[in-house]
Amino acid sequence: MATTSDFRNGLCIEHNGELWTIVEFQHVKPGKGPAFVRTKLKSLKSGKVLSHTFTAGVKINTQRIERRPYQFLYKDGTQYHFMNSETFEQTFIEEELINAPHLMKEGQQVEILVHDETETPLSCELPPYVDLKITYTEPGEKGNTATNAFKDATVETGATVKVPLFINNEEKIKVDTRTGEYSERVKE
Secondary structure: OEEHHHOOOOOEEEEOOEEEEEEEEEEEOOOOOOOEEEEEEEEOOOOOEEEEEEEOOOEEEEOOEEEEEEEEEEEEOOEEEEEEOOOOOEEEEEHHHEOOHHHOOOOOEEEEEEEOOOOOEEEEEOOOEEEEEEEEEOOOOOOOOOOOOEEEEEEOOOOEEEEEOOOOOOOEEEEEOOOOOEEEEOOO
16 A cells, blocks of 8 residues: 555556556645645556546555566457567457557567556557558659648558658658657668
8 A cells, every 4th residue: 555645657556446557646735725636647448547636645556567578479350469578478468458559560579568466468558669661652743742741651561651752662661659650761
């Protein structure tokens, strides 16, 4: 058991029967009345963010969460198979637990958040940026770049990404996994 004085960003707590991480917190001491802690909590299950106020000194049930390195092996229906990079044990995860499944290719390194007590996977996070090869895009026209114009490009995972007109087939690009948007061209 911990109290509100133990709050820090990233701490995982149990609140209303669910697991939440503290995104930000602020200790407030008003001139009149008891002190309190204003927090923003992010649900590990759904990803939604909730504002909540705790009275200062209240007991909080903290939970232990581990980040473990895994490698993506293959997809089977709606389940994705992964191998632990340290113990070589295999596990599978449902698609809704992965932050960007359409940008994941075989052999991709990911981190899986695991609840320490129950050993259940909570979420799977790709690195912030992944390098993907373009399999098909329309050729860009020369001189047609007066504005920030974008075109659709299909990458090796089958996902469609908006890219600038100067990008061609067989080029590698860096894609932001948080937004699914083009970031930059990868130089070979």
